[in-house]
Amino acid sequence: MHPKDLSILDFTYELPDEKIARYPLEERDQSKLLIYQNKKISSSTYHELPSLLPPKTLLVFNNTKVVEARLYFQKASGSTIEIFCLEPDDRYADITTAMLQKDQVYWKCMIGGAKKWKENAISLSFTYKNQTVILTAEKKEQKNDHYIISFHWTVPDISFAEVLHAAGNLPLPPYMNREAETNDLERYQTVYAKHDGSVAAPTAGLHFTTTLLSRLEAADIHTSFVTLHVGAGTFKPVKAEVMQDHAMHAEFIDVGIDxxxxxKNSISNPIIAVGTTSLRTLESLYWLGILILRVKNISPNELTIDQWLPYETDERTDTVTALDALLNWMKSNGLSRLITKTSIIIAPGYRFRIISGLITNFHQPQSTLLLLVAAITGNDWKDIYHYALTQEFRFLSYGDGSLLWCKKE
Structure with a gap:
């Protein structure tokens, strides 16, 4: 069956409200870890991970950093308008470029209380390095599901990233049903977060500590990092009856040539993606190589991944050849980093080209992330989630996690 024909109703389960973790555990690596391998399910903790992985395993993490993307503007009447910064306007080549803009920037945003926004511009003030800064927002254009907002601030030598850090609020997922607290500023970031740009954390990585990373290294388990900036689309519910009618959100990826x-040199060893965002990035690299092999002299602007590409090509190129093509293309274009967008959807029927397994949290019913889990485990995802529910695992962003090994073909 083509994934377009899948019904999202086949990927549901009952998630009691009390199973949703609204706060993290005190110690990150004490979270429970479900292990699925060769149709067998067992449980451990993240602390034990160095003994659960074979030597030479490569763990690939997403080092994106959550930005304080919620801005609250208080009107003279006392009402509040919330602007949720989703991603940069298309005039910017990538998120980093947009985050570094000074004086003014254009951003795709959602607006809470849009009907109350009658005036042309609204403002708020904040303090940055002992300076009072006025941030002004203007609506420039209304799209189907967002607005284009122009932001301008009165201290022109600071970047938009600095503006958000000083004036914004952390965007916890809506299912937590609470406002961000001081502790969330640390706990809703991975310990290795580096590049500003996400509106949601790559939550599988929240369980790792610097000590655990050192213990993994001592066990001859290697680590590497990619960047995929998580957009608000990660929370977008699947409302279509079949997946053909669901538009997968595009997200920026950033991967170094090294x-x-x-x-490429680790393909003969296990490669584990830490988080669904890392997995989508890694598998996208294969398909970028395929595009390069298929389209002669493809330009950087054309090198993006459509959601259905993996299912609508008869390519049978091996992984090393595809990665070699990507590497040669980057070198010929003088690129040390690959920055592009991917809309890849990974669902049952997908054949994994790079990863051997996935470390991930437990996801919402009827979500594209649950489809991804089913792509790895087949119908066993039902047994996995039943086990997690009956064995008191904690669900969603601040919850426990799982180590899912791909089914052997």
Whole structure:
């Protein structure tokens, strides 16, 4: 069956409200870890991970950093308008470029209380390094599911990333049903977060500590990093009856040429994606190589991944050849980093080209992330989630996690 024909209703389960973790555990690596391998399910903790993985395993993490993307503007009447910064306007080549803009920037945003926004511009003030800064927002254009907002601030030598850090609020997922607290500023970031740009954390990585990373290294388990900036689309519910009618959100990926070389040289060893965002990035690299092999002299602007590409090509190129093509293309274009967008959807019927397994949290019913889990485990996802529910695992962003090994073909 083509994934377009899948019904999202076949990927549901009952998630009691009390199973949703609204706060993290005190110690990150004490979270429970479900292990699925060869149709067998067992449980451990993240602390034990160095003994659960074979030597030479490569763990690939997403080092994106969550930005304080919620801005609250208080009107003179006392009402509040919330602007949720989703991603940069298309005039910017990538998120990093947009985050570094000074004086003014254009952003795709959602607006809470849009009907109350009658005036042309609204403002708020904040303090940055002992300076009072006025941030002004203007609506420029209304799209189907967002607005284009122009932001301008009165201290022109600070970047938009600095503006958000000083004036914004952390965007916890809506299912937590609470406002961000001081502790969330640390706990809703991975310990290795580096590049500003996400509106949601790559939650599988929240369980790792610097000590655990050192213990993994001592056990001859290697680590590498990619960047995929998580957009608000990660929370977008699947409302279509069949997946053909669901538009997968595009997200920026950023991968260094050294990382791609490492992946190519590690194909004979297990490669584990830490998080669904890392997995989508890694598998996208294969398909970028396929595009390069298929389209002669493809330009950087054309090198993006459509959601259905993996299911609508008869390519049978091996992984090393595809990664070699990508590496050669980057070198010929003088690129040390690959920055592009991917809309890849990974669902049952997908054949994994790079990863051997996935470390991930437990996801919402009827979500594209649950489809991804089913792509790895087949119908066993039902047994996995039943086990997790009956064995008191904690669900969603601040919950426990799982180590899912791909089914052997």
């Amino acid at each position: 990382t791609i070389e490492l992946l």
